[in-house]
Amino acid sequence: MKLSDCDVILHLGAHRTGTTSIQHALNQNSQELFQEGMICLTAPAMGEHSEGTVRQVTKALPKLGRRFGHVLHWSLAAQQKSLLAQLMIDRSQGRAFNSVIVSEENFLGHAFPLGSKTDLFYPNLAKMLRGLKRTLGSRISRIHLCIRSYDTFLPSYYAMRAMFGERNDFKSIKARWMKVEGGWPSVIERIAEHFPNAQLRVTTFESATPEETFWQIIGSERLRGRLSWNVEVHNQSPTCEAIQAAIQLKKTPNFDPDEVVHQYHVHRHGKRFDPLSPDEKRLLSERYARDLEALRRGGLLASQPLERVA
Structure with missing residues (x-):
């Protein structure tokens, strides 16, 4: 079955909004979802290699998103479509399905690449989206995005990057x-x-739990009795001690950030990473409130569930 024959549901994250827990839930319920004609393609779990996941596609998106080089685009896009087709065959075990859920927060690129010459939030996003469009085509029916207040997003995102x-x-x-x-x-x-x-469909981290976002991605109320949400919290916010330990550790294939976070948990002997002053938090929180109001006025946010319908 070709990707062009499927209904594609895309979960883009964003970072630090419970994405890893949602991906675990999708994987946990993969058999039940498959019985409904749905397969799930997710990013690699912590400690796993990138081979055989959509992370390979992620790595190719910047090249695919360049505005020039049509021969390169055609060849590289063909390779990524072939990879996705093989992933779909592996997940479906040769049986028929009609929709694909793709969950990968890194499709957005990095929120603050230090090497970028611009201060734009997610500066490589347009390039990533062009590459995604060349790979997935026009079969995307739904896109899910969860956003988070800047005053909590910035420290959490930095902590993740530090790990x-x-x-x-x-x-x-x-x-x-x-x-x-x-x-x-x-x-x-x-x-x-x-x-x-x-x-x-855009939700906010403050108004929708990862479990609620999971059910929105599934998009079927009748499946609530068959699917389960028994997911531990993953990628917890690191403490100051965990961040320092991660920075000092030599990275190895077996390096497990979750284990470092667990070792220096705030309830044991760790100090919560809280680098912003009250005034900085207030300014960022007010900026977030203004942005949400602008999105609502523009029709991109509405009352819960928050969505923009094409």
């Missing part, structure tokens, strides 16, 4: 990150621009 190799101290990059040029409205508008025919 995976970020070497810059938060103080050295805070001034730049505090600008949040464009913000969530820019992210949502760019997604809507690249996929105008898809139903874009």
Whole structure:
């Protein structure tokens, strides 16, 4: 079965909004979902290699998203479509299905690439979306995105980056990150621009739990009695001690950030990572409130469930 024959449901994250827990739930319920004609393609679990997951597609998106090089685009897109087709065959075991759920927060790119020449929030998003469009085509019917207040997103995102190799101290990059040029409205508008025919459902981390987002992605009330949400919290926010330990550790294939976070848990002997002053938190929180109001006025956010219907 070809990707072009399927209904594609895309879960884009964002980062630090319970995405890993949602992916675990999708994998846990894969057999029940398959009985309903749905298969799930998710990012690799912690500690797993990237082979055989949609993470390979993620790595190819920046090249696919370049505006020039049509021969390269055609060849690379063909490779990624072949990879996705093989993943679909492996998950379906050769049996028929009619829809695919693809969950990968890194399809958005990095929120604050340090090497970028711009301060735009998710600066490589347009390139990533162009590459995604070349790979998935026009079969995307729904796109799910969860956003989070800047005053909690920035520290949590930095902590995640620190666990995976970020070497810059938060103080050295805070001034730049505090600008949040464009913000969530820019992210949502760019997604809507690249996929105008898809139903874009936007929830907020403050108003929807990961479990609620999971059920929105599934999109079927009658499955509630058959599916389960028995997922532990994954990728918990690291403490100051966990971040320092991760920065100092030499990365190995067996490096497990979850284990480091667990070792330096706040309830044991860790201090909560809280690098913003009350005034900085207030400014970022007020910015978030203004952005949400702008999104509502623009029709990109509504009362719960928050959605934009094409």
